[in-house]
Amino acid sequence: MTQVFGFVLSLVLTFAALFVALKTSLSFNAIIWIIGTLAVIQAALQLFMFMHLKDGEDSKAQTINILYGIFIAVVTVAGSIWVMSFGM
Amino acid sequence: MGIKWDKFFITGDPLILGSQIAILLTMIGIVALVTYLKKWKWLWREWFTTVDHKRIGIMYILMGVLMFFRGGVDGLLMKAQTATADGKLLDAQHYNEVFTTHGVIMILFMAMPLLIGIMNVIIPLQIGARDVAFPQLNALSFWLTFSGAMLFNISFVIGGSPDAGWTAYFPLAGKEFTPGIGNNFYAVAIQIAGIGTLMTGINFIVTVLKMRVKGMTLMKMPMFTWTSFITSIIIVASFPILTVALALMTFDRIFGTHFFTLGGGGLDMMWVNLFWLWGHPEVYIVVLPAFGMFSEVISTFSRKMLFGYKSMVFSIVGIAFLSMLVWVHHFFTMGAGPAVNSIFSITTMMIAIPTGVKIFNWLFTMRKGRIQFTTAMLWALAFVPCFIIGGTTGVMLAMGAADYQYHNSLFLVAHFHYVLIPGVVFAVFAGLYYWWPKMFGHMLNEKLGKLHFWFFVIGFNMTFLPMFFLGLDGAVRRSYTYSAETGFGPLMLVSAIGAGILAIGFGFLCYNIYWSARYADRNISSDPWDARTLEWATASPAPFYNFAKLPEVKSLDAFWYMKKNNDGLELRENEIKEIHMPSNSGLPIIMAIVFGIAGFFLIFEWKIAALVAALGIIAGLIVRSFDYNDGFHVPVDEIKATEKAWRKVDKEVKDHVS
The missing domain is CATH 1.20.5 (Single alpha-helices involved in coiled-coils or other helix-helix interfaces)
Structure with a gap:
């Protein structure tokens, strides 16, 4: 469903x-x-x-993984752009 | 293919010629010795093809000690050169090469292998597992790291060493300003070792998450396991950045792209940005496992449970989180503007908070404890004040505005040596003295250990404390000489003498390893320190299957309570069952050799040869995917015989201390 x-x-x-x-x-x-x-x-x-992010015994670990992955990606990409454009 | 044979071997420098001859003779000597002793088969069967985490760990440690020697010689050369004004020992080019290789080797091929080596030996034992999650991948990790290290090390006799600093900043590191092949060694060798490290990170995350013994919840894990677990997570988060940055560097240098060059739309500071996006987490990758070792050592020798276990866990998670958010403090002087620099100043200073929490936890663990002054504990005790000096100067450097003054001075050099040597090297020494009986079945000599300790700690402070003052007086790093008028002479000389004392201390460690291997008492308890965690619940050295019967964990410091309540230490005959273990494999070492060859061709820009060799890597992957060998079973009788040999009559953990 x-x-x-x-x-x-x-x-x-x-x-x-x-x-x-x-x-x-x-x-x-x-x-x-x-x-x-x-x-x-x-x-x-x-x-x-x-x-199935919320299914199975590992749902908590999977959610943390996804969030952490997003965090790393945002820091790396957005952080680099922000720093290399001298904070503009 | 345009091979420049005249540039193949480095000629013309008596120091390097001497090394070339020495390396050749040593290699011939080793091959002759192994052949004479008829040990090739034994080496191949027991070590080269092993997938046993303990043996892989020991090989990592051996490599780390060897690289410590190499990097240490580089350090001594620098100190000898700057001991007096206008030193004549090295020329500018040679000095550039020496400080570059010193940095790379000490961080990537000394600190990392020593820490990963101890992690390899101890983590599966601490969580009651029989091996890591992917034993063959683990072997591949080691051999790739080794392959990268060897590739990097041959640079100074074949082709020329990298000479753009361990940070290899562009545009200096680009083809325009460094046309030789030295920096290709940097790009390719670190790449190969980095792949190995990345796989180690994945391996240990899975091992810790999936292979803990019954009853060991996350919050009952020993602190060293916790810190290594978090370290593995940081490795997986940050090493891909290095992989990409090095790949772009390789493209720039070998295939003529313009990612970091001055012309052609390149962005040279982007290299610096990417390098420190990896480089700062890397600092925490090396320091967190070390914190874990101190936690184990301090708790064991204070005979107390670790103070503030939960706050310790939260602070390492906090450090891991913040470690990704501070990288710009390495290049405040790029001048990214007040907003950027202020934010990164604040995040940097914030790291002092969880670190301070940890320091207080260690102090409170010792408070009212019955402290035993073993060598391992001495290292942990010396760590606290030395590291605080490093940390405090770190907060000084964290101020963006003030950093313009400290940047690239010896003040900075003193700061990071005060963080990395107490934070990592002292920890590794503490860990080696503490876990040596677990690895080899005998202890390291305590008397020699204390000589090692005093020489090393006094030498360390004498070497690096003057550098703070030299830096504040304006002495810059990476400068091969200075004039007498600067007045740096006396403190520089003190620093150089200190380096000599430090080296004597390291000599005592090497002699201690030799002496203990030959003469130390083998008849020791399997738990010589009266320790608290599971790795001591089996024989020393541990049998290859680790535990005949997997222990059950009911609390933190599980082994301590097993001893106290005499619960679960006995082994009844009917409890012994067959044990499933992974088979040895020669594929990892062969793949690492192929990686090394392909890397070597790429370094020399023989592109077609490199491509052909790279096919070998893919062939290795294909062979592995058709490998259906899923291990073997250890028969009950063999386990019985092994267990009987160390458990003695009462069938309990051997408890006497000789």
Whole structure:
């Protein structure tokens, strides 16, 4: 049941992104922000609905792993950009 | 392929010629000796192909001690050169090479192998496992580290040493300003060793999470296991950054890309950024396991439970978290602006908080304890004040504005030696004296150990304390000479004499290893220190299957309570069952050799040869994936015989101290 729900929700999110990108006349920046946000939401959704983040005995460890991975990626990428652009 | 044979061997320097001859003779000597003693088969069967975590650990330690010698000679050469004003021993180029290799070898090929070696020997025993999670991968980790270290070490006789500092900052490290192949050694050799370290990190995370014995919850793990576990997590988080940075460096140097170059849209400071994104966590990778060792040693020899176990765990997790957020303090002087520098000043100073918590925990562990002044404990005691000096000067350096004054001075050099030598080297020494009986079945001599301790600690302080003052007076690092008018002469001389004393201390360690191997009493208890954790619940040295019957953990310091309540130490005949163990494999060492050859070709920019050799690596992976050997079973009779040999008549853990 959750799979069907997740599938439908994923479809909705994908088409929403498609609609924003093709059928609206928002500025480039706004489009990028909106479809980026939709992508992140969908990625999180899929982790819960299809990739069994919350199932099994290791759910706690898996959640910590994902969060820590995101933390490292954000620090490395966003941190580098921020530092190398001299804090602008 | 354009091989420049004239540049292959380094010629013209009497020091290097001497080393070339010495290396050649030593190699011939070793091969001749092994052949004469007919030990090749034994070496291959028992050591080269072993997947036993204890033997791999011992090989790591052996490598670490050898590299300590090499890096130490580099250090002594620097000290001899700067002992007097306008020193003439080394020229500028040679001095550049010496401080570069000193840094790389001491961090990557001395500190890391010694720590990972002790981790290898002790962690599976402490958590009651029979081996690490992936024994063959573990062997591959070691052989890759070894392969990288050897590749790096041959640089000074073949091809030329890297000479751009252990940080290899661009643009200096690029092809434009360092056209020789010396820096290719840096890019490739560290890459190979780094792959090995990354796999070790993965291996130990899985081992600690999945292979703990029954009853050992996370919060009942010994502190050394905790710190090593967190270290492994930092390794997995940060080593990929080094891998990528080194790969980009290799592309820049060998294939002419422009990631870090001055021209062509390169960003030279990006190398510095990526290097320290790995480099700062690396500091905690080496210092956290060391903290764990001190915790074990202090708790054992104060005869008390570790004070504030929970706060200790929280502070190492905190340090691991903060370690990823401070890297810019290594290059405040890039001038990234007040916002960036302030933030990184604050995060850096914040690290002092969990570290301070740990210091107080150790002090409170000792408070009202019955302290035994063994050599291992002496190292831990000396660590506290020395490390505090290093830590306090670290907070001084953390201030972004003030750092402009300290940057690249000997003050900085003194600071990080005051952190790394007490924090890592003292810990490794404490760990070696403490766990030596576990590894070899005999103790290291305490008298020689104390000589080692006093010479080393006094020499260390004499070497590096003057450097604080020299740095504040304006002496810069990495400068091969200075004029008499600067007035640095007297303190520099004191520092050089101190280095000599330090070296004598290290000599005592080497002599102690030799003396103890020959003459030390073998008839010792399997628990000579009356210790607290599970690694002492089996024979010393531990049998290859570690535990005949896996112990059950009911509390922290499990072995201590097993002894106190006389619970679970006996071994009844009907409890012995067959034990499943992994088989030896020659694949790891062969793959490491292929890695070494491919790396060597790449260093010399023989690209096609490197590509062909790299196919060998892929062949190794394919062979491994068709390897269906899933180990063997140790028969009950063999276990019975082994256990009888050390348990004696009363069938309990041998308890007398000779």
